Amino acid sequence: MGLNPYLPRPVKIIRIKDETPDTKTITISPKPFEDFTPGQFAMVTVYGVGEAPFSICSSPSNDNLQFSIRKMGIVTTAIHEASPDDEIGIRGPYGKGWPLKEMENKDILLIGGGIGFAPLRPLLLYLLENRSRYGGIAVCYGARSPPLLMYRNEFEEWVERGIDLYLTVDIGEGDWKGNVGVVTTILNKPRLNKAETIVCICGPPMMIRFVLKRLVELDYPKDNIYASLESKMRCGIGKCGHCHFGGKHVCMDGPVFRYYEMMELPRGIAPF
Ligand SMILES: Cc1cc2nc3c(=O)[nH]c(=O)nc-3n(C[C@H](O)[C@H](O)[C@H](O)COP(=O)(O)OP(=O)(O)OC[C@H]3O[C@@H](n4cnc5c(N)ncnc54)[C@H](O)[C@@H]3O)c2cc1C
Ligand code: FES
Incomplete structure (x- = not known):
């Protein structure tokens, strides 16, 4: 047995x-x-x-x-x-994680919203630990207000280790001196070789939707865009059907999906 x-x-x-x-x-x-x-x-x-x-x-x-x-x-x-x-x-x-092999020798842009930075943090740490295998790395991270930015005590170290970090909040409370606005307002800031950049996104569905639209406007190739999606789950191993949408199991085929895979997902799970 x-x-x-x-x-x-x-x-x-x-x-x-x-x-x-x-x-x-x-x-x-x-x-x-x-x-x-x-x-x-x-x-x-x-x-x-x-x-x-x-x-x-x-x-x-x-x-x-x-x-x-x-x-x-x-x-x-x-x-x-x-x-x-x-x-x-x-x-x-x-589940499937971020496409580490495809990222080698490429520039990398990580885009997070709120708690959505959780699956991007291990990626960022991994990239820093294997720095020579990757090109430029930029992070665009937004939250509703400054206290809702996660991992704040690590930002300084990330910047010291060469990460281009762009932060934004919807509501600039307290002594916040940075950008105010949704995350799409800072996506034009990273200086990366767009044609050779892999983009990894995680955040609320509405954010992912507007980020995808903006990335296409900014000429990031759709083929290089990935996002981590969320759905209700029970078993996590493709057996219970709770995360089954349009022939895909988010727990097995995702949670990280390519742009074109997302386009094929039905409403309710696709960020469109
Ligand atoms: C692949 C994956 C990774 C995740 N990673 C994180 C993470 O790193 N940190 C984190 O805080 N959360 C994460 N979540 C979400 C987390 O699983 C839910 O918040 C959790 O299941 C809620 O459980 P609960 O028993 O506290 O809430 P419940 O009592 O079950 O529900 C509370 C409310 O949350 C809603 N809800 C429950 N699960 C989800 C869900 N998956 N998506 C949307 N709404 C939901 C319910 O409809 C209800 O309104 C992730 C989800 C997935 C699928
Ligand atoms: S969570 Fe059960 S099939 Fe995906």
Whole structure:
């Protein structure tokens, strides 16, 4: 008899960090699987409560695993109420991650909105750790307000390590001196070789929709554009049908899709 694919591996929460007012980053140990591709996700179980999918947000080279989790409902609230040393379950890694091979020797543009930076952070860390294999790297990241920008304490280091970082917020509160406006207002700023740039996007569906439109206006080739999409999921392994749209399983064929694949997805999942 084979191993039960639904059985989560027990792990401990070893650290909990307030990332934004509604999001906590948890660090878990031991790492329940050897390797993963940035952009992949895992199913996180709170015993006695339930299970939900989350993007892995730490670097594949880390000894631990991290998730940034926004409080939404039953499972995410239970995670927000957890304490260091609590046991949770993990199964994964699942889905298709970002196209690392295709990115080699290319410029790279990462575009994130709010919590949508979670699956882009392991990619950014991976690119920094393997810097010589990639060209210029730019990041355009927006959130509703400055406190909702995730990983703020890492921005300075990213810039020091050569990342072209462009930030924006919808509402410029407090001592914010940066750009105010939606993320599409900063997409003209990166100085990249557009014809040879791979673009990776994650954020709310409405943001992805307007970003795709703007990227095409700015002459980024559609073939080089990828986005990570979200759908309701239950099994994570192509069996339950909860994430099945137009012949694709978001859990297996995605969550990272190419531009032309997205165009073929039906309404409700496609960001159009
Ligand atoms: C591949 C993937 C990666 C994800 N990565 C992250 C991440 O890194 N960080 C993070 O905070 N969240 C992430 N999510 C979303 C996360 O899975 C949901 O917020 C979570 O399932 C909510 O569970 P809950 O039990 O707290 O909410 P519930 O009690 O189940 O629901 C609360 C509300 O959220 C809605 N909802 C639940 N799941 C989803 C969903 N998948 N999409 C849209 N609405 C939903 C419900 O309809 C309801 O209105 C990801 C989802 C997917 C599919
Ligand atoms: S989540 Fe069950 S088929 Fe994708």
